[in-house]
Amino acid sequence: MEFLRFATAGSVDDGKSTLIGRLLYDTKSIFQDQMEAIEATSKQMGNEQVNLALLTDGLRAEREQGITIDVAYRYFATPKRKFIIADTPGHTQYTRNMITGASTADLALVLIDARHGVVEQSRRHAFLASLLRIPHLVVCINKMDLVDYDEKAFETVKEEFRNFAMKLDVTDLTFIPMSALHGDNVVDRSENMPWYQGSPLLHHLEQVHISSDRNHVDARFPVQYVIRPQTNEHHDYRGYAGTVAGGVFKPGDEVVVLPSGFTSTVASIDTFNGPVDEAFGPMSVTLRLTDNIDISRGDMICRPNNQPHAGQDLQAMVCWMSDTKPLTPRMKLAIKHTTRTARVMVTDLQYQLDVNTLHRQMAPGSLGLNEIGRVTLRSTQPLFFDEYRRNRNTGSFVLIDEASNDTVAAGMIVGSGV
Amino acid sequence: MTITTYELSHLDQLEAESVHIFREVAAEFERPCLLFSGGKDSIVMLHLAQKAFWPARLPFPLMHVDTGHNFPEVLEYRDRRIEETGARLVVASVQQAIDDGRVAEETGPRASRNRLQTTTLLDAIEEHRFDALFGGARRDEEKARAKERVYSFRDDFGQWDPKNQRPELWNLYNGRLNQGEHIRVFPISNWTELDIWQYIQRENIEIPSVYFAHQRPVFSRDNMWLSESPYVTRSDQEEVATRMVRYRTVGDMSCTGAVESEAQTIEEIIEEVSATRITERGATRADDRVSEAAMEDRKKEGYF
Ligand SMILES: Nc1nc2c(ncn2[C@@H]2O[C@H](COP(=O)(O)OP(=O)(O)O)[C@@H](O)[C@H]2O)c(=O)[nH]1
Numbered sequence A: 001m002e003f004l005r006f007a008t009a010g011s012v013d014d015g016k017s018t019l020i021g022r023l024l025y026d027t028k029s030i031f032q033d034q035m036e037a038i039e040a041t042s043k044q045m046g047n048e049q050v051n052l053a054l055l056t057d058g059l060r061a062e063r064e065q066g067i068t069i070d071v072a073y074r075y076f077a078t079p080k081r082k083f084i085i086a087d088t089p090g091h092t093q094y095t096r097n098m099i100t101g102a103s104t105a106d107l108a109l110v111l112i113d114a115r116h117g118v119v120e121q122s123r124r125h126a127f128l129a130s131l132l133r134i135p136h137l138v139v140c141i142n143k144m145d146l147v148d149y150d151e152k153a154f155e156t157v158k159e160e161f162r163n164f165a166m167k168l169d170v171t172d173l174t175f176i177p178m179s180a181l182h183g184d185n186v187v188d189r190s191e192n193m194p195w196y197q198g199s200p201l202l203h204h205l206e207q208v209h210i211s212s213d214r215n216h217v218d219a220r221f222p223v224q225y226v227i228r229p230q231t232n233e234h235h236d237y238r239g240y241a242g243t244v245a246g247g248v249f250k251p252g253d254e255v256v257v258l259p260s261g262f263t264s265t266v267a268s269i270d271t272f273n274g275p276v277d278e279a280f281g282p283m284s285v286t287l288r289l290t291d292n293i294d295i296s297r298g299d300m301i302c303r304p305n306n307q308p309h310a311g312q313d314l315q316a317m318v319c320w321m322s323d324t325k326p327l328t329p330r331m332k333l334a335i336k337h338t339t340r341t342a343r344v345m346v347t348d349l350q351y352q353l354d355v356n357t358l359h360r361q362m363a364p365g366s367l368g369l370n371e372i373g374r375v376t377l378r379s380t381q382p383l384f385f386d387e388y389r390r391n392r393n394t395g396s397f398v399l400i401d402e403a404s405n406d407t408v409a410a411g412m413i414v415g416s417g418v
Numbered sequence B: 001m002t003i004t005t006y007e008l009s010h011l012d013q014l015e016a017e018s019v020h021i022f023r024e025v026a027a028e029f030e031r032p033c034l035l036f037s038g039g040k041d042s043i044v045m046l047h048l049a050q051k052a053f054w055p056a057r058l059p060f061p062l063m064h065v066d067t068g069h070n071f072p073e074v075l076e077y078r079d080r081r082i083e084e085t086g087a088r089l090v091v092a093s094v095q096q097a098i099d100d101g102r103v104a105e106e107t108g109p110r111a112s113r114n115r116l117q118t119t120t121l122l123d124a125i126e127e128h129r130f131d132a133l134f135g136g137a138r139r140d141e142e143k144a145r146a147k148e149r150v151y152s153f154r155d156d157f158g159q160w161d162p163k164n165q166r167p168e169l170w171n172l173y174n175g176r177l178n179q180g181e182h183i184r185v186f187p188i189s190n191w192t193e194l195d196i197w198q199y200i201q202r203e204n205i206e207i208p209s210v211y212f213a214h215q216r217p218v219f220s221r222d223n224m225w226l227s228e229s230p231y232v233t234r235s236d237q238e239e240v241a242t243r244m245v246r247y248r249t250v251g252d253m254s255c256t257g258a259v260e261s262e263a264q265t266i267e268e269i270i271e272e273v274s275a276t277r278i279t280e281r282g283a284t285r286a287d288d289r290v291s292e293a294a295m296e297d298r299k300k301e302g303y304f
Helices: A016-026 A033-045 A052-056 A060-066 A092-102 A120-131 A151-165 A199-209 B010-028 B040-053 B074-085 B094-099 B114-127 B193-203 B268-274 B280-284 B296-298
Strands: A001-007 A072-077 A081-089 A106-114 A135-143 A172-177 A220-221 A226-229 A237-244 A254-258 A263-270 A284-289 A300-302 A310-321 A332-337 A342-351 A359-363 A372-386 A396-400 A407-416 B032-035 B062-068 B090-094 B132-134 B152-155 B181-183 B212-222 B224-227 B241-247 B257-260
Touching: A001 A016, A001 A092, A001 A120, A001 B010, A001 B152, A016 A072, A016 A081, A016 A199, A016 A237, A033 A052, A072 A332, A081 A092, A081 A199, A081 B090, A092 A120, A092 A310, A106 A120, A120 A151, A135 A151, A151 A172, A237 B193, A237 B241, A284 B010, A332 A372, A332 A407, A372 A407, A396 B181, B010 B040, B010 B132, B010 B193, B032 B040, B040 B074, B040 B193, B062 B094, B062 B114, B090 B094, B090 B114, B094 B114, B193 B268, B212 B257, B224 B257
Parallel strands: A001 A081, A001 A106, A106 A135, A135 A172, B032 B062, B032 B132, B062 B090, B132 B181
Antiparallel strands: A072 A081, A220 A300, A226 A237, A237 A284, A254 A263, A254 A300, A263 A284, A310 A372, A310 A407, A332 A342, A332 A396, A342 A359, A342 A372, A396 A407, B152 B181, B212 B224, B212 B241, B241 B257
């Protein structure tokens, strides 16, 4: 059975909590004691019906304010798949949380209220999903019951969204008309909308093809940890542990190690359960090489005829996440990219992107919390990277403020050079 | 010709993610430690840690925060696993903390050493200067946990600030500590109870016998079965009867409830878990029942 990780986004009151509650409820993922707890709370709050949205309202502070302020993870399964939902808050000020939840998602689910159509938040969510290159985007046009399950209302919102999405890099876009409250097209096909020919949401989530979304072409193995048992039994053992970040590795493969440039051959791919014939992402394995060369954490093992960019200058889109200071040119930060940590300087801030209009404001001078912009970085050490669009693992990084140790930016590499 | 699809099963993906986290922490922290209670989650964690560093030994010790109210079967299991793996065990003893006057024992029929664990744990962290503690919490267990990051930062008092969590992106973990901070790391955050059982089955991992159905003298309190033991005071209404039960979690004997069950094998447990309609914590932890926000409050205080 495979996993599907998906992120949900929607502006407040579009029905996101209700939808998730419904998915959990209809797939029988809600436990009796949880149900009793929300029944009691619903009564206390004076709700007539059980409020399924309460299921996903986590922390007490949020309960009091009635909003979702942080990414919450939910789990459910059907006989076909296991699902992890990264439930992300919709407010502007929580763009960073949405990015957190979306960074590992295979699919993004954006909710739109059929009565209101595409609003600023929908555009931002769609844009962030495309920026993070979530391969599949599902737009749930919700509250169809409030527009009489009218096909035209659905088509209008759909066209509006499509027009915006054309400007984005979205490969797989699906629209589903639904009523989360009444369960239309969530798990079961809606009898109120016979004009809709597509799948209900859950069926779509079960079927969408994701294994080919990962990069299985460019072999990349960032060395994470060197294993040297130094026991009698494994006296000369020297293994390079890590998670495959791209492509496929097999014993006998000729490899090159960066930055040293030494070449060798994969002697074996070890795991606790014995050697394996091949390793691909996201397997965590240990490579042994035929030659004794000096390799440490942060080095990159790849194939001689297919190497990542190696260099100190990179172009990237960053989302700034600090509420205490803005990003400014000449700023110095720590970077964590694959298993390598270095320092970088922001050599240029070319433009800020307006996430609603996609307008580029040139030379903005600084980037504030939740703002997205294009930067040039120079690092103190060479980094081994690919474009984010080609490989989410070797194309992503985080920036860390060295004074507070906070993670202050998420970065997606666009290219090399200045 | 066979067509390779490069698909990993969900258990393989979970395992790979956990192993990645173990290695990352071992690479970036100076003094990690794995919290080991002998419960199924910590057993799976130990197994994953072994996988992460094989054929080397674990590059960090295990720590048992010992309330003194242990199931004998679990203690026996703990010691055997320590011997087999050659790992180093640190025992942080609540009894010792009581004897030293660091904490005061609660009294009355509902007395529990649960809260005292926090002080004992924090003392041990300070004594051994641990900077990263692996814990077996899962996000499916409880609402407050659903929002916790894999790396959870704690201040000097072990407190968690849910509003001030670092964003956690891709599989890039920021492990930089401020003065006086340490982290709790949750490598099995994304596992569900069912995943744990399926993995125990697939990997053929031995677990303590209390997890299987057995005859035990129990009494009913708050709709769950508590084991008769020297550590709990019963009221006159709380009558003991022998029943067929098993545990879904193991912890302090005085507040860990058993469920009625006939499940004698992992297969049967999986069947029961798949059909069960009560969350693990709801069914078996007296301490979480106090209020819906109980877990959140305790976390802020420095509990696991
Ligand atoms: N009529 C109708 N109301 C809905 C639907 N989905 C959600 N709602 C209501 O819209 C309000 C906001 O829903 P909620 O799930 O809390 O929104 P969230 O802020 O996006 O999580 C609640 O009163 C829901 O009952 C729907 O499909 N139809």
